[in-house]
Every structure is written in C-alpha cells, then in structure tokens.
Amino acid sequence: MVLTTKYRRKVFNAEMLNRLHEILEELLGKWDCKLIEFNGETDHVHALFQYHPDVALSNLVNNLKSVTSRKLRQEFTDYLATFYWKDVFWNGFYFVASCGGVTISTLKQYIENQDRPKG
Numbered sequence: 001m002v003l004t005t006k007y008r009r010k011v012f013n014a015e016m017l018n019r020l021h022e023i024l025e026e027l028l029g030k031w032d033c034k035l036i037e038f039n040g041e042t043d044h045v046h047a048l049f050q051y052h053p054d055v056a057l058s059n060l061v062n063n064l065k066s067v068t069s070r071k072l073r074q075e076f077t078d079y080l081a082t083f084y085w086k087d088v089f090w091n092g093f094y095f096v097a098s099c100g101g102v103t104i105s106t107l108k109q110y111i112e113n114q115d116r117p118k119g
Contacts, residue, residue, distance in 0.1 A: 001047045002095040006088045010042035039114040046111045
C-alpha cells in the first residue's frame with residue numbers, strides 16, 4: 001500500500017515515521033492482519049502487509065487512513081500546523097496491489113530502500 005500526504009507536502013520526519021509504524025502495526029493487528037514491512041519518504045509511505053481474504057480491503061484502508069491521520073494530527077499538532085490549516089493529512093487516494101509475481105523479499109527490499117528522513 002502506498003499513501004501520500006495531502007498536496008504531497010514533505011511532512012514526514014524520522015520521529016513521525018516511527019510513530020506511524022507503531023500505529024499501523026497496532027491497527028493491522030486489530031484487523032487480524034500483519035505488517036511485514038514499512039518505510040517512507042518525506043511525502044509518502046509504503047506498507048507491505050498480509051490480510052485475511054474476508055477483510056474488505058477498502059474498509060481496511062479507509063480505517064488505516066482515518067485513524068493514522070487523527071492520531072498523527074493529535075500527537076504532532078504544532079508541527080503539522082505549519083503544513084496544514086485544516087484537519088487533513090492524507091491525499092484522498094491510495095495505491096494497493098497484490099504481490100503475485102513478485103517475491104516478498106523483493107518487495108521488502110524495495111520498501112527498505114526508500115529514502116527515509118534521518119534524525
């Protein structure tokens with residue numbers, strides 16, 4: 001799954017990405033899903049996860065986006081106020097794809113090689 005920030009603003013720093021990783025692991029666990037790999041750059045994140053076939057993917061992604069947006073805006077209020085004047089965080093779109101034809105290790109390597117902010 002790839003999520004981009006609203007207006008592709010370069011808001012992510014290392015601390016926010018670490019916190020987002022924690023939130024996603026917790027949320028996916030509540031859906032009986034498992035986060036396999038996570039990384040991001042300043043304006044987008046990649047998350048590789050397993051989910052049960054009974055889970056409606058659109059509902060899952062909707063929940064992930066709304067909860068992570070709310071929590072990040074609550075925890076990084078002052079910092080995010082310099083980027084956004086409204087209660088927004090994610091772009092309205094997302095990208096998901098199944099990984100048939102590509103090995104999990106190839107996807108993990110791609111995600112690990114993202115240009116993650118330092119510090």
